[in-house]
Amino acid sequence: MRHIISILMENEPGALSRVVGLFSQRNFNIETLNVAPTEDPSLSRLTVTTIGDDRVIEQITKHLNKLIDVVKLVDLTEGNHIERELMLVKVKALGAARDEVKRTVDIFRAQIVDVTPSLYTVQITGDASKLDAFLQAMSPVGILEVARTGVSGIARGDKVLSL
Amino acid sequence: MRVQALTGPYCQGLASGAGMGRQRHTAALDPAGCPADRTRDLQGRNTVELLSGADMIARFLQDEGVEYIYGYPGGAALHIYDALFRQDKVKHILVRHEQAATHAADGYARASGKPGVVLVTSGPGATNAVTGIATAYMDSIPMVVLCGQVMSHLIGDDAFQETDIVGVTRPIVKHSFSIRHPSEIPEVLKKAFYLASTGRPGPVVVDIPKDMTAPTERYEYVYPKKVKLRSYNPVTRGHTGQIKKAVEMMLKAKRPVFYTGGGVVTGKASEGLTDLVKQLGFPITTTLMGIGAYPQSDRQCLGWLGMHGSYESNMAMHHADLIIAIGARFDDRVTNNTSKFCPTAKIIHVDVDPSSVSKTVRADVPIVGPASSVINEMISLVQGHSIAHPEALADWWQKIDGWRADREGKLYEPSKPGEVLKPQEVIEALCRVTRGEAYVTTDVGQHQMFAAQYYKFDKPNRLITSGGLGTMGFGFPAAMGIKQNFPEDDVVCVTGEGSFQMMMQELSTCKQYGVGVKIVNLNNASLGMVRQWQDLNYKSRHAHSYMESLPDFHMLIEAYGFTAITVKTLDELEPALERAFANKHELVFLDVKVDPHEHVYPMQVPLGAMRDMLLSKTERT
Ligand SMILES: Cc1ncc(C[n+]2csc(CCOP(=O)(O)OP(=O)(O)O)c2C)c(N)n1
Numbered sequence: 001m002r003h004i005i006s007i008l009m010e011n012e013p014g015a016l017s018r019v020v021g022l023f024s025q026r027n028f029n030i031e032t033l034n035v036a037p038t039e040d041p042s043l044s045r046l047t048v049t050t051i052g053d054d055r056v057i058e059q060i061t062k063h064l065n066k067l068i069d070v071v072k073l074v075d076l077t078e079g080n081h082i083e084r085e086l087m088l089v090k091v092k093a094l095g096a097a098r099d100e101v102k103r104t105v106d107i108f109r110a111q112i113v114d115v116t117p118s119l120y121t122v123q124i125t126g127d128a129s130k131l132d133a134f135l136q137a138m139s140p141v142g143i144l145e146v147a148r149t150g151v152s153g154i155a156r157g158d159k160v161l162s163l
Numbered sequence: 164m165r166v167q168a169l170t171g172p173y174c175q176g177l178a179s180g181a182g183m184g185r186q187r188h189t190a191a192l193d194p195a196g197c198p199a200d201r202t203r204d205l206q207g208r209n210t211v212e213l214l215s216g217a218d219m220i221a222r223f224l225q226d227e228g229v230e231y232i233y234g235y236p237g238g239a240a241l242h243i244y245d246a247l248f249r250q251d252k253v254k255h256i257l258v259r260h261e262q263a264a265t266h267a268a269d270g271y272a273r274a275s276g277k278p279g280v281v282l283v284t285s286g287p288g289a290t291n292a293v294t295g296i297a298t299a300y301m302d303s304i305p306m307v308v309l310c311g312q313v314m315s316h317l318i319g320d321d322a323f324q325e326t327d328i329v330g331v332t333r334p335i336v337k338h339s340f341s342i343r344h345p346s347e348i349p350e351v352l353k354k355a356f357y358l359a360s361t362g363r364p365g366p367v368v369v370d371i372p373k374d375m376t377a378p379t380e381r382y383e384y385v386y387p388k389k390v391k392l393r394s395y396n397p398v399t400r401g402h403t404g405q406i407k408k409a410v411e412m413m414l415k416a417k418r419p420v421f422y423t424g425g426g427v428v429t430g431k432a433s434e435g436l437t438d439l440v441k442q443l444g445f446p447i448t449t450t451l452m453g454i455g456a457y458p459q460s461d462r463q464c465l466g467w468l469g470m471h472g473s474y475e476s477n478m479a480m481h482h483a484d485l486i487i488a489i490g491a492r493f494d495d496r497v498t499n500n501t502s503k504f505c506p507t508a509k510i511i512h513v514d515v516d517p518s519s520v521s522k523t524v525r526a527d528v529p530i531v532g533p534a535s536s537v538i539n540e541m542i543s544l545v546q547g548h549s550i551a552h553p554e555a556l557a558d559w560w561q562k563i564d565g566w567r568a569d570r571e572g573k574l575y576e577p578s579k580p581g582e583v584l585k586p587q588e589v590i591e592a593l594c595r596v597t598r599g600e601a602y603v604t605t606d607v608g609q610h611q612m613f614a615a616q617y618y619k620f621d622k623p624n625r626l627i628t629s630g631g632l633g634t635m636g637f638g639f640p641a642a643m644g645i646k647q648n649f650p651e652d653d654v655v656c657v658t659g660e661g662s663f664q665m666m667m668q669e670l671s672t673c674k675q676y677g678v679g680v681k682i683v684n685l686n687n688a689s690l691g692m693v694r695q696w697q698d699l700n701y702k703s704r705h706a707h708s709y710m711e712s713l714p715d716f717h718m719l720i721e722a723y724g725f726t727a728i729t730v731k732t733l734d735e736l737e738p739a740l741e742r743a744f745a746n747k748h749e750l751v752f753l754d755v756k757v758d759p760h761e762h763v764y765p766m767q768v769p770l771g772a773m774r775d776m777l778l779s780k781t782e783r784t
């Protein structure tokens with residue numbers, strides 16, 4: 001099963017490489033990864049999506065918790081949560097396709113953030129499957145470049161990941 | 164996010180916001196070196212102590228109570244060496260290879276329970292230490308490794324003798340630090356020692372760029388009495404509800420077995436364990452790392468288990484209905500095929516490291532906590548209760564005693580007069596001569612297994628062996644580290660001619676410091692363990708497992724000014740051992756020629772269950 005694990009870790013040099021190193025060292029898989037500082041400059045929040053059965057996920061969270069730089073973590077998929085990813089895509093927009101692209105962008109509630117005579121740059125946010133669906137819809141027109149941030153997420157309701 | 168590659172790992176960002184402790188005091192290097200400086204208040208009283216980074220390291224080691232530091236100098240570590248030279252509390256032992264420094268510190272740590280300390284220079288000095296760091300990591304041994312590093316402004320430039328040692332060692336350390344400002348040194352070192360020695364112990368690397376130790380810059384030094392690490396809180400006790408549940412299962416068990424490991428030894432829980440096991444009257448088997456945590460000469464001890472464990476241990480594990488695992492990690496050399504592992508047993512698993520629990524074998528009752536406190540809680544819960552099925556336990560013992568009797572006198576065939584010696588009988592004689600009381604270190608191979616099988620250990624920390632990594636070359640330097648800490652005890656390294664040649668340069672270190680270890684070389688003129696596998700799996704095609712051009716060990720040892728004794732027959736054996744152990748402070752090397760055709764048995768059949776074993780060249784279960 002796919003899991004989204006969010007980690008608060010020390011904003012220290014080398015902390016990220018310990019987390020990433022752990023995944024490769026122990027043969028755990030990383031689907032997406034994103035990381036940035038939080039409102040507390042001493043902490044970074046890292047979100048990783050990974051795939052594994054319960055035993056593997058238990059090992060992943062236990063080993064992550066063992067890293068000295070990891071302060072706290074949560075497996076968001078254990079409860080209700082909001083999952084978002086941002087993607088920037090350059091698609092061909094020539095002739096009749098130009099209108100078609102615009103319509104699809106609207107249907108997906110995406111935005112065109114840059115234009116040239118031959119292409120649109122589209123920004124879209126949503127969960128990973130929405131982004132996948134948009135790419136699928138665009139593929140007949142011609143996708144020129146894709147930049148995805150990787151999944152970020154947060155629990156629904158009162159639950160808070162903080163110190 | 165401060166990522167190394169983006170903002171630079173060391174000094175950047177630290178110049179601003181420097182606190183009081185970061186106040187820099189420059190001083191010209193006076194000819195005497197750089198003695199401590201002090202700022203004075205208006206009355207002229209000393210207030211704070213100002214030290215260079217290098218002097219802080221030396222001072223910190225003193226304040227931390229470090230007795231020995233094992234190391235080897237080089238450019239990036241020279242300021243530190245100079246600081247060590249100008250004090251006499253911390254004794255530096257100069258090894259002949261950095262790997263030996265780590266093994267010596269490791270041996271010292273295992274025998275004393277205190278963290279071992281290593282000092283090496285950058286680049287090749289640090290990379291030479293890697294095998295020893297990995298060895299300590301796999302066996303959860305507390306160790307602090309101080310590595311010199313090139314000046315911080317050169318980092319990343321492929322400077323002379325630059326290696327990203329924090330990167331190289333990342334998967335084999337408990338944690339690592341890079342010093343980014345000299346004023347951090349006391350706090351970082353305190354954290355390093357704290358991390359290395361608490362919770363599940365392990366090695367910690369501290370990378371120290373040369374400019375951090377410059378003698379011309381001085382900062383306030385205060386020994387930090389306490390450490391604060393918000394993300395590290397090792398458990399201090401197990402979950403009481405789980406412990407109760409475990410004890411209930413123990414009292415109701417019909418075929419219980421204790422299976423205990425190195426965690427009981429490093430967790431200093433042997434006495435408690437012995438009490439608990441005796442109170443319950445259950446059988447106990449230990450891992451290789453756990454040997455001696457319960458006295459092996461006691462009837463309840465079945466020996467050790469796993470690939471070359473005793474027949475009765477492996478049989479008891481396979482047929483048990485309850486396994487009480489404490490400080491053991493169900494590794495593949497113990498469990499054999501996990502899908503066939505102990506089919507009828509419920510499993511209680513106590514470990515201080517949550518990630519060890521249910522890693523390879525699912526625990527029915529997981530308990531995360533230090534062995535000592537969990538065992539003590541168990542003892543108080545057991546007190547006043549009796550087991551529910553004493554008759555079942557009696558039957559169980561009858562079965563176990565049957566397995567014992569099955570193998571009695573059949574473990575190996577002793578040599579006949581005039582024949583070449585069997586390695587097993589050498590270890591039995593060694594055990595007799597040292598009354599089972601020596602510290603025995605081993606290298607890796609058949610001799611290691613024979614030492615573990617035929618020496619009887621009644622105390623923890625007496626068999627010192629590289630269990631997790633299986634590092635040839637470990638035994639001799641480890642023995643050196645132990646002997647320095649326990650000069651009045653017998654310390655013997657059981658080795659093979661293959662392993663000994665990996666670290667024999669340390670003879671020179673022993674000469675320099677007068678280290679009186681004994682070395683028993685079970686010389687089968689081959690890489691015996693490799694050869695055994697080739698006999699079993701490759702139709703005896705001995706690809707590079709024999710040793711051509713062995714040195715004349717006798718002459719070699721004498722070249723260092725030590726005594727060597729060559730032993731070829733049984734009647735020479737005990738007198739030679741007696742002679743070797745007559746003087747506690749003299750290094751003696753016994754070159755014992757043993758049968759190269761001997762195999763280590765029992766040996767678990769690959770992919771089988773615990774009970775699937777080869778018992779000799781011709782028998783199997
Ligand atoms: C550093 C290292 N290299 C290789 C091995 C693989 N290995 C395991 S046992 C062994 C043979 C050891 O020979 P020796 O020291 O003579 O011991 P014996 O088995 O003959 O008693 C080898 C090569 C190892 N464990 N460690």
Ligand SMILES: [Mg+2]
Nearest residue numbers: 659660689691
């Ligand atoms: Mg050999």
